[in-house]
Structures are given as structure tokens and as C-alpha cells.
Amino acid sequence: MIERRNMMESLWIFPGQGGQHEGMLNRIDSDLKNHVEELLNLKLKDSAQAYQDSVQLQVGIALLQVDQVRKLAKYNLKPNLVAGHSLGVFAAAYAAGVIKLDDLFRLVKYRATLMQNSYPHGYGMGVIVGLERKYIESLVAKVSSTDMPVYVSNQNATLQTAISGNLSAIREVLSLAKNKGASKAIILKVPVPSHSPLMKNVSQKLQEMLETIELNRPQRVIYLANTTGKPLRQIIRIKQDLSDNVSNPVYFDTMMSVATNYQPQVILNFSPGKPFKKVIGEKFDQISQIYLDQMSIEDAAYLLGKWERKSN
Amino acid sequence: MSKKNWASHRQAKDEKMQRVAPLLEGKFAKTSDVVKILERLLNSGDKVVLEGDNQKQASFLSKALASVDPEKVHDLHMIMSSISRPEHLDIFEDGIASKMDFSFAGPQSTRVSQMIADGSLKIGDIHTYLELYARLFIDLIPNVVLVAADKADKDGNLYTGYNTEETPVIVESAAFKDGIVIVQTNEVVDKLPRVDIPGDWVDVVIPADEPYQLEPLFTRDPQHITETQILMGMLAIRGIYEKHKVQSVNHGVGYNTAAIELLLPTYGEQLGLKGKIVPNWEINPTPTLIPAIESGWVQSVHSFGGEVGMEKYIAARPDVFFVGKDGTMRSNRAFGQMAGQYALDMFVGSTLQIDKYGNSSTVTEGRLSGFGGAPNMGSNPTGRRHSTPAWQSLKPDDNPLGKGQKLVVQMVETYGANKRPVFVDKLDAVEVRKEAKLANVPIMIYSEDTTHIVTEEGIAYLYKTSSMAERQAAIAAIAGVTPLGMTSDTATLNDLRNRGIVALPEDLGVRRTDAKRSLLAAQNMSDLIEWSKGLYNPPAKFRSWS
Numbered sequence: 001m002i003e004r005r006n007m008m009e010s011l012w013i014f015p016g017q018g019g020q021h022e023g024m025l026n027r028i029d030s031d032l033k034n035h036v037e038e039l040l041n042l043k044l045k046d047s048a049q050a051y052q053d054s055v056q057l058q059v060g061i062a063l064l065q066v067d068q069v070r071k072l073a074k075y076n077l078k079p080n081l082v083a084g085h086s087l088g089v090f091a092a093a094y095a096a097g098v099i100k101l102d103d104l105f106r107l108v109k110y111r112a113t114l115m116q117n118s119y120p121h122g123y124g125m126g127v128i129v130g131l132e133r134k135y136i137e138s139l140v141a142k143v144s145s146t147d148m149p150v151y152v153s154n155q156n157a158t159l160q161t162a163i164s165g166n167l168s169a170i171r172e173v174l175s176l177a178k179n180k181g182a183s184k185a186i187i188l189k190v191p192v193p194s195h196s197p198l199m200k201n202v203s204q205k206l207q208e209m210l211e212t213i214e215l216n217r218p219q220r221v222i223y224l225a226n227t228t229g230k231p232l233r234q235i236i237r238i239k240q241d242l243s244d245n246v247s248n249p250v251y252f253d254t255m256m257s258v259a260t261n262y263q264p265q266v267i268l269n270f271s272p273g274k275p276f277k278k279v280i281g282e283k284f285d286q287i288s289q290i291y292l293d294q295m296s297i298e299d300a301a302y303l304l305g306k307w308e309r310k311s312n
Numbered sequence: 313m314s315k316k317n318w319a320s321h322r323q324a325k326d327e328k329m330q331r332v333a334p335l336l337e338g339k340f341a342k343t344s345d346v347v348k349i350l351e352r353l354l355n356s357g358d359k360v361v362l363e364g365d366n367q368k369q370a371s372f373l374s375k376a377l378a379s380v381d382p383e384k385v386h387d388l389h390m391i392m393s394s395i396s397r398p399e400h401l402d403i404f405e406d407g408i409a410s411k412m413d414f415s416f417a418g419p420q421s422t423r424v425s426q427m428i429a430d431g432s433l434k435i436g437d438i439h440t441y442l443e444l445y446a447r448l449f450i451d452l453i454p455n456v457v458l459v460a461a462d463k464a465d466k467d468g469n470l471y472t473g474y475n476t477e478e479t480p481v482i483v484e485s486a487a488f489k490d491g492i493v494i495v496q497t498n499e500v501v502d503k504l505p506r507v508d509i510p511g512d513w514v515d516v517v518i519p520a521d522e523p524y525q526l527e528p529l530f531t532r533d534p535q536h537i538t539e540t541q542i543l544m545g546m547l548a549i550r551g552i553y554e555k556h557k558v559q560s561v562n563h564g565v566g567y568n569t570a571a572i573e574l575l576l577p578t579y580g581e582q583l584g585l586k587g588k589i590v591p592n593w594e595i596n597p598t599p600t601l602i603p604a605i606e607s608g609w610v611q612s613v614h615s616f617g618g619e620v621g622m623e624k625y626i627a628a629r630p631d632v633f634f635v636g637k638d639g640t641m642r643s644n645r646a647f648g649q650m651a652g653q654y655a656l657d658m659f660v661g662s663t664l665q666i667d668k669y670g671n672s673s674t675v676t677e678g679r680l681s682g683f684g685g686a687p688n689m690g691s692n693p694t695g696r697r698h699s700t701p702a703w704q705s706l707k708p709d710d711n712p713l714g715k716g717q718k719l720v721v722q723m724v725e726t727y728g729a730n731k732r733p734v735f736v737d738k739l740d741a742v743e744v745r746k747e748a749k750l751a752n753v754p755i756m757i758y759s760e761d762t763t764h765i766v767t768e769e770g771i772a773y774l775y776k777t778s779s780m781a782e783r784q785a786a787i788a789a790i791a792g793v794t795p796l797g798m799t800s801d802t803a804t805l806n807d808l809r810n811r812g813i814v815a816l817p818e819d820l821g822v823r824r825t826d827a828k829r830s831l832l833a834a835q836n837m838s839d840l841i842e843w844s845k846g847l848y849n850p851p852a853k854f855r856s857w858s
Contacts, residue, residue, distance in 0.1 A: 158730055158732075159731070222398075228426070229422075229426070230423075230426055230430075231398075231423065233405070254422065254678065257422040257678065257679070258422050258423060258426070260419075260422070261398065261419060261420045261421070261422055261423050262398050263419065282730065310852050
């Protein structure tokens with residue numbers, strides 16, 4: 001009789017901005033850090049002050065995630081599914097073998113610079129918990145105007161929706177939402193109207209840069225798209241997701257629903273923070289999880305090995 | 313005038329078989345030749361049944377199918393009772409297949425929904441299981457079937473063991489209509505424990521590189537049963553099982569029905585119901601039934617499929633289960649569904665949404681899940697003529713020619729796990745039908761077939777209502793604080809209670825405070841193992857204590 005063999009299918013999740021903190025780059029491989037600093041001609045300060053700056057912040061998070069991917073690779077650990085949220089798509093594409101290291105960092109720095117310069121002040125994002133997306137769309141339609149535009153943006157969980165645009169308009173939508181029974185309606189600490197059509201210019205420029213970069217088709221790994229939630233294997237579509245996610249809603253809720261269709265047995269949550277606890281709890285019934293924010297790569301590799309043996 | 317060729321299908325099959333002759337030794341092909349075999353035996357446009365059952369998956373063959381060259385094989389018309397694995401849909405993204413007839417797509421429901429929307433997947437019909445099997449013999453006759461066996465002998469006889477499931481019905485539809493039967497087998501042996509499929513019906517056998525995928529889908533850990541579910545179970549036992557003297561039943565998969573199974577040896581015993589209700593079952597060998605079996609409640613269990621970990625227990629209880637001379641269980645989903653639709657007194661299941669009219673569906677926005685056994689078992693075949701007390705108890709008093717009815721019970725908490733109300737004004741399925749351009753709204757169980765709804769508030773006896781308005785009032789009366797429930801008032805509720813159309817716990821003599829977890833015959837997985845006298849061996853993922 002052949003033994004039943006279940007390889008542990010793994011989903012790797014890469015968050016975007018939000019969970020950054022001073023000192024998060026402490027354990028980064030110093031050769032890698034030096035290489036990136038030299039490549040981008042940028043000194044990474046890794047301080048709370050520095051993380052007010054989009055370039056410091058986005059390059060810092062990408063570096064942290066890429067470092068974790070490279071260390072896991074030393075234990076021969078690779079993903080079956082990757083899901084990046086916003087900025088997280090770049091490390092996700094790297095983990096899937098789609099984009100090369102230097103290209104990734106050049107792209108991220110360019111993205112951050114473009115975003116920073118596009119809306120110096122008066123714009124941002126908010127989040128509403130407890131109301132249906134369709135209903136929030138109707139509130140936004142009442143408030144949004146040409147002078148003070150606001151859009152429904154990211155769907156992070158079933159009843160957790162972001163809005164992006166002009167800050168006054170956002171505040172107005174948030175107060176309507178509270179009146180209509182939202183359990184939470186607050187401004188996010190994001191200084192730009194990400195994931196809305198207001199970022200179309202940034203997408204356009206990223207598309208142009210991506211045309212000059214060579215990407216590889218992912219081998220035996222599925223890339224979950226921000227803009228549609230769909231599972232992608234074709235380079236042309238992944239490329240589009242890398243450039244367009246900044247000007248489109250991230251359907252993380254759908255991405256996780258699609259992920260369940262691949263029946264992963266373990267989820268690896270990359271740093272920083274753990275923003276997706278709610279949606280993962282909604283979609284996955286008692287799945288084994290690792291938070292790289294809370295344990296070393298060595299411990300993570302040990303745990304994965306143990307679970308793998310147990311599942312056999 | 314040229315003579316008509318009445319055996320063109322046989323010739324076409326012979327020609328295909330010639331193409332693979334160099335790769336075969338007897339009926340056997342090498343594991344490594346699987347993709348070549350498929351490329352030579354599949355013609356573009358063929359109707360193909362790929363065995364994706366509720367539990368067993370022909371996973372070696374499905375992976376191979378996803379690896380064929382789309383230049384050589386494309387636009388297949390797939391017929392599958394269950395879309396379970398990612399590659400079942402990857403073949404549509406790559407153009408290998410273009411059309412799908414299916415029943416259940418729960419594990420792939422989000423992708424099915426997306427792929428219909430973007431046009432990469434065309435749907436024939438979403439069938440009930442019995443409609444799908446039946447149409448294999450009428451207008452969906454397959455050219456090639458890809459199935460999974462546990463063991464094959466040198467002559468191609470097959471042993472399918474506990475999880476026989478759909479294999480017989482699929483093979484039969486091809487073997488006698490010049491279709492080609494391709495089998496993956498976990499192993500090849502000299503002597504089979506028993507023959508489930510004769511080798512005479514089989515064309516090609518390929519040893520798989522790993523055993524077929526099998527999931528323990530019907531295992532529910534009693535630890536997760538809540539006191540609300542226990543209360544609902546008590547209501548159902550008193551207000552339905554006892555009231556209608558139900559003799560035969562199918563339980564859907566869920567914690568509500570698991571609670572009932574675990575309440576029979578305790579609460580049911582206290583009520584003196586042992587020997588009076590549910591001796592006969594059509595159900596997968598769900599571990600939560602062990603305490604009821606061990607305490608002598610259950611006389612017979614026929615099953616659609618097996619359940620991982622229950623093998624030794626079943627083998628040791630041949631008086632209860634359907635077991636071969638070799639000692640291992642024989643299951644058969646086609647016969648199980650037939651029994652579910654035609655032989656049972658009652659079906660008890662759950663759902664994600666019920667509309668104000670009493671229609672229910674598990675298809676929700678963005679998730680085209682299709683349905684498992686519920687639509688067959690949860691429908692009332694109008695031609696039936698049972699004399700059982702339960703069937704007769706639903707007969708109208710005022711019509712001498714009136715018929716009885718199958719009991720179809722929906723058990724739901726008024727708010728679902730996602731904190732959304734289960735009772736809705738309009739089913740999401742109505743919109744899904746438009747988006748997916750389906751012929752029918754994907755309703756799981758129709759209002760007209762639903763005889764009872766149980767919630768934590770009470771029971772609505774829908775079969776007693778005499779108009780749609782009254783039916784809506786009865787549903788609203790037990791819909792709690794959902795928007796639909798808020799439309800009910802005390803006067804209406806009391807009127808419905810007086811006329812026996814709605815029963816609250818106090819009307820049934822059930823005390824809410826008695827609904828405690830200590831009332832369950834088993835409270836966790838180790839209790840179940842103990843009840844089974846160590847014969848039940850749960851899969852690792854249910855062994856949280858080890």
C-alpha cells in the first residue's frame with residue numbers, strides 16, 4: 001500500500017503599510033541591506049521619524065519582507081499561494097519568482113516617490129466597519145463631488161471597507177456611516193488617497209517602468225490579484241496588478257475567499273504587524289498560522305517541519 | 313444507396329484504443345505515460361466525466377488532465393458531480409475544457425463564480441445529483457470517464473472499498489455505450505478483497521503516483537457544538553422526531569444535526585423514545601452517530617461514501633452498516649440519493665439564507681457553490697405513497713384523495729456565523745442567477761417542499777399553513793430579531809401558537825436552561841473514541857489533544 005502523502009500547501013501573506021515600527025530592520029541581513037542602500041542611493045534610517053517618509057517606509061517594508069523570503073528559501077520553504085496587500089504585492093511577486101530583487105527595489109522606490117509627490121496634503125483614507133459595501137457606496141455617492149472626491153476603496157473583510165479621497169469628504173462619509181450603525185468609522189494614518197482613481201497617474205508611470213523589466217512566469221505558485229481577487233499564473237496579468245493596485249480597490253476579502261479554494265493547510269504572515277486576523281478567521285476554519293512578526297525564521301521553519309510530519 | 317453504419321461509435325472507440333496500444337500491456341499503462349494516454353484518448357469536444365465525488369477525488373488523473381497540451385486537447389465538455397480541486401478549474405483557464413455540467417462546487421465556489429463572470433467557464437446545468445447521474449444515460453452520455461479505485465488486479469477488476477461513491481454509476485454510463493473507462497489505482501494486487509467493478513467494463517488502468525485525495529468531510533468535533541444548537545436539537549427531537557414518529561432520516565452535515573445525534577442517547581432516552589424513532593438511516597458514517605449506535609438506537613445505516621477514520625468501527629458493526637464479505641464497507645452515492653429522495657421519512661439540513669417565502673439557498677453573493685445532496689433529499693417526490701406514520705401525519709384531513717409528504721426540515725440560527733441574518737427579503741441567488749446567466753435561480757430547497765423550520769426561537773410547522781401569507785407570518789414569527797423577524801407581533805405569534813403552526817420551547821415542554829453541553833453523549837473527540845471502544849481513529853487534524 002502506498003502511504004498517503006499530503007504536502008502542506010502554504011499561503012504566504014504580505015501586508016502593506018500600517019504595522020511599521022522603529023527598529024523593524026534590526027535583524028535584516030546586513031549584506032542585503034547594504035546592497036539595497038547602494039542600489040537605491042538611500043540611507044535606511046529605520047526610525048519612527050523616518051517612517052513618516054513614504055520612500056523610507058515602502059522600501060523598509062519591502063526590504064523586511066524580501067529578507068524573510070530569502071531566509072525561508074534557505075530552509076527550502078516556498079509558497080503555493082502568495083497574497084500581497086497593496087505594497088505587499090512586490091514581495092509576493094518576489095516570493096513567487098516573478099520579479100528580480102534589484103528590479104523590485106527600484107520599482108518600490110519609484111512607486112513611493114510618485115505617491116508622495118502626488119498629494120502633498122488634504123487627502124487620505126478612512127475605514128468603516130459593520131456596514132455592507134453596497135450601502136457604503138450609496139453614502140459615498142451622496143458626498144463625493146468634483147472638488148471633494150471620495151471613493152469606496154479596499155475591501156479588507158466582509159464588513160470592513162476603506163474609503164479614499166479628500167479628507168473633508170471622508171470625514172463626512174464617516175459621520176454618515178456612524179449614524180447608520182457602523183461599529184467603527186475612523187481616519188487611517190495614510191497620507192494619500194491610495195487605491196482610488198486619484199492615483200491613476202502613479203499606475204500609468206509604474207506601467208511604463210514595468211515595460212522595461214523582465215518578469216518570469218510563476219512556477220507552481222499562484223499569485224492572488226489585488227484588483228480582482230483572482231488567481232493569476234500569467235505574467236501579463238501579474239504585471240498589470242503590480243502597476244494598477246495603487247489606483248484600484250484591493251479586494252483582500254475576495255483574495256482570501258479564492259485562497260480557500262486552494263485549501264492551504266498553513267498560513268505564513270509576513271511582517272510587519274498582523275492586520276488580517278479578522279478576515280483570516282472569517283475564511284479559514286482553524287488553520288495553522290505563523291506570524292513572522294512574533295518568531296524567528298528558525299522557529300518558523302521548525303514549526304512547519306513539525307506540522308508537516310504530523311499531517312502525514 | 314450506401315449501407316448505414318450502425319456501429320460508428322464502436323469504431324471510433326477502436327480507433328482511439330489503437331492509438332494507445334503501443335503504451336499498454338494488457339489494460340495497464342505506466343504511471344509516467346498518463347499524460348500521453350490522455351492526449352491520445354481524448355478528442356477535442358469530448359464529453360468527459362472526471363470523478364470528483366463529494367469525498368473521493370481522482371486526483372492523479374485530474375492533475376494529468378491539467379497537464380495535457382491544449383493544442384492537442386481542447387474544449388472538453390466536463391461532467392462532474394463535485395468541483396473540488398483547483399485543477400478542475402485550471403483546465404478551463406488553459407482552454408483544455410470549456411463547458412461544465414456539475415452539482416456541487418462548494419470548495420471552489422468563489423473561482424466558479426469569477427470564471428463564469430469572465431467567460432472562461434460555460435455552465436450547462438447545475439444539477440441535483442440524481443439528475444446528473446440520470447442524464448449520463450440520456451443526453452450527457454460520456455465519451456471518456458476518468459475514475460479512481462483503491463486496488464486493481466491483473467485483469468482490471470477494481471476494488472473501490474469504503475469510498476465507492478459515484479464510481480459504479482459513472483463507469484456504467486460509459487462501458488455500455490462505447491465510452492472509454494480510464495482508471496487510476498492506488499495499487500495493483502494479485503487478489504482483490506472483493507470486486508466492486510468488473511474488469512470487463514474497464515479499458516485502461518494506470519497506477520497512480522500517490523493515493524487519491526480523500527477528505528474527512530463528515531467529521532464534526534463535538535467540542536464545537538454550542539448550547540443554542542443543543543436547544544434547537546431538543547426542540548427538533550420533541551417537536552418533530554417524536555411528534556411525527558419519524559422512522560428513517562438523513563441528516564445534513566453540520567453542528568445542528570450532530571447535536572441531535574449526540575442527544576438521542578441522553579435526552580431521547582429521558583423522553584423514552586428509544587425504539588420508537590429513527591432506527592433507519594441514510595447517512596455517511598459520521599462519527600457523532602457512534603454513541604447512538606452503541607446505545608442501540610440505530611438498526612441500519614446506508615451510506616453515500618465512507619468517512620476517514622471510521623473503517624475499523626464500520627467493519628466491526630456489520631449488522632448496522634452495508635459491508636462486503638471482505639469486511640469493508642460498500643457505499644454508493646447514486647443509490648443513497650435514490651433512498652434519500654424516495655425512501656426516507658425525513659431530511660434535516662441547514663442553509664445560509666432563507667427568504668421570507670421559505671425558499672433556501674447556500675449560494676450567496678460571489679459564491680456559486682451548487683448543492684450536495686440537499687436538493688434531492690430535501691424535495692418531496694409527489695408520486696410517493698408511503699404508509700409510514702410520519703408520511704401519513706402530513707396528510708390533509710379534508711381531502712379523501714390527499715397524500716402525505718416527506719418531512720423536510722431546515723435548522724438555522726437566525727443570524728449566521730458571519731453575523732448576517734439568515735432570514736432575508738430576497739435570496740442572493742436571485743442576483744447570482746442573472747450574473748451567471750443560469751436558466752434557474754439556484755435555490756437549494758424550495759418553499760413548497762419545506763415542511764418545518766427550526767430556529768433558536770421555536771419551530772414553524774409550514775405544512776400546516778393554508779396560504780402564502782400565513783406561511784410568511786409563521787416564518788417571521790421564528791425569525792428572531794432579524795429585519796424579517798421584527799415584522800412579527802405578539803398577537804400574530806399567539807394566534808399561530810394556538811393553531812399549532814408555531815411552537816415555542818415552552819409549548820413543547822423544553823426548558824431553555826436544560827440546554828447544556830453536559831447533555832451531549834460525547835463532548836469531544838476522545839469521548840467518541842471511547843464510545844467506539846477504540847475502533848474509531850480520527851485523522852490527525854482532529855486530534856487536538858495529541
